[in-house]
Amino acid sequence: MDKPSRIFGRAREWDGLAAFATRPVGATAGGASLGVVSGRRRQGKSFLLQALAEAAGGLYFAATEATEAESLRLFTEALTRHTREVVRAPFRDWNDAIAHLFHSVGDRPTIVAIDEFPFLSKSSPALPSIIQRELGPGGSGRTSSARLVLCGSAMSVMGGLLAGQAPLRGRASLELIVQPFRHRESAEFWGITDPRLAVLVHAVVGGTPAYRNEFTQGDAPDTIEDFDAWVIRTALNPQTPLFREARYLLAEEAAIRDPALYHSVLAAIATGHNTNGGIANFIGRKTDHITHPLNVLEDCALISREPDLLRSGRVRYRIVEPLITFYESIMRNRWAELEIHRAEQVWTTTRQTFLTQVVGPHFEALCRAFVLESGGSLFAEHPAEVGSGTVNDPANRTQIEIDVVALSAPQANSPRRILSLGEVKWGEVIGHHHLQRLATARDLLRPKGYDTDDTVLALYGGNGFTAELEAAAVTDDRILLVDLSRLYS
Missing domain, CATH: 3.40.50.300 (P-loop containing nucleotide triphosphate hydrolases)
Structure with a gap:
């Protein structure tokens, strides 16, 4: 058929x-x-x-x-x-x-x-x-x-x-x-050709088809300059179905019997407290008391449990539905103001929070999805696993957070090959010091038993790269620069 x-x-x-x-x-x-x-x-x-x-x-x-x-x-x-x-x-x-x-x-x-x-x-x-x-x-x-x-x-x-x-x-x-549309398909569905605008819109509504017509009456931002006004007249407008949708997504799940607890758990994850201990401290509960709500949210496909690919035993939680992240980060604490149509004032004071707490982490997730889909054309082989990871740096007594880790399939009696280590930045120009952090992490992983001989150091930028870094990438095929255009090509 x-x-x-x-x-x-x-x-x-x-x-x-x-x-x-x-x-x-x-x-x-x-x-x-x-x-x-x-x-x-x-x-x-x-x-x-x-x-x-x-x-x-x-x-x-x-x-x-x-x-x-x-x-x-x-x-x-x-x-x-x-x-x-x-x-x-x-x-x-x-x-x-x-x-x-x-x-x-x-x-x-x-x-x-x-x-x-x-x-x-x-x-x-x-x-x-x-x-x-x-x-x-x-x-x-x-x-x-x-x-x-x-x-x-x-x-x-x-x-x-x-x-x-x-x-x-x-x-x-x-x-x-049936999954939400992926980022490139979602941009086409919304009729958006500007990749920067596509990321911003996707950070609010994700790839859910119904939000395009039924929930916004076909209202899509025309240009990047129209984005703020679009948020005010749709997601923050109490007269649109999109306004209460994040609340309904939780209320519709029969397994969720204490909405206040589950909203607190989601708020913790949305604001960056995405480990078991971080979530427990945020909501004022013991770690073993949040195991059940985390399991329920995972069963309902509202959050995902993502292991640290470079540090065994450590996991982070991520909200799967972008609209819930937007609600918990922007709307929930200002709900009373939004209900009396003060969306413009609320957005003015929360827009920076949106860029840092919502768009930044969402852009990282998009880059990981991009590598999982297109990694075969970026690296020597298609990655078997893509995620994030943490590398201990004893000399500086700190940890290096790796936003995008691409690993090959494990092979018996051979060290695990790291295809790529990646840094993601949405709001700042990526320079040579970002590349150096990745190089340090690569060097620290080698004595831990990883094969890093052909590891590509990838930099994913929402705001471009320095001229020095672009010149270095031209002469070194182990440096990969991915801008917004490439992310959506």
Whole structure:
């Protein structure tokens, strides 16, 4: 099936869904197939599945928060509209409904997409087990050509469907996570050609498609000079849906029962207190008391746990959704002022905070993503791991923070090769002293058992480089300069 022109990007996701939907019945172990589609809210999952069902002549059913009886009634109505066959007797429960669904599908592969599946499993906890039984030996799914897709945004619920001892573990032949657009794709989606403006906008709204039209009514900044006014009339405007979105992202997660605690944890990470100890000190709790909220936030795909690639046992936490970082750093402490439409005054006094606490760390994350995607064209080989790291400098009694570390794949009986060490600066011109810091770190890592013979010293600049550094990069292929244009090329 060709991807509809109204769907921007998502070529890989569409190809995976189309292959699943059209796979011949004989190509599977027999009968119906199960697919699981997940992803954070506003990424366009429903849009994709609706288009897929339409293109394939399948059934799309969007569940709602309702009792089991009402959900069954709504599902029956949707099934009747699709098959044009009236269900003679109301379904007593999901045992009847799922069995009837598999029997009602014809001989050709037919997509059946159930969206917002967590709503159904909440009111009917046995539903995953029922589907597992019907897909198993002797179940109605063994003679069915249905291609059943379960979709949802509650990441902790969807992640648990196929994990551990869950009933559906091992049953899915498709596991698709719909991610936000990457930085280059996001800039194209927003119609932004200025890379500096693209970074600033991405630091506020990230790559979430819904924020482009539904949440900002199609309002995008025209130029870099329009950015401040755009922030004031969208993200900081209480009359737009974007204004309260960061709060709703947290409130919509069923696993979060103490929003105040979780907002405090997120605020700690957003303001640079991103280690276990730093977070605990920021919110006034013991380290072991924050393990659970950190695990919950990670399960909900709101934060990520990123290990220090050069120092074992040390991890940092990063907020995955840029809008939450923007809210915790800029909006949360000034909420009362923003609600009475004092956005201009708030932005005037917080803009520098935005550049240092929001854009700076976000630019570092973009550079790491760039290396992970394009590292094969930058270094001798494609990196196996990309992250950040810390190098102890005993002579100066300090630590050297490395913003971008690119490592090769480990090989038995060989030292780990460091493909690149990188420094990222958003607001200052990068000079020779930044390069020297990386060279010092490289030299300190060599006696620790790393292979640094071909390590590239990379400098990622949002504000350019000195002429001396640019001249040095011309004559030394182990010095790499990446400016904003290259980041978005």
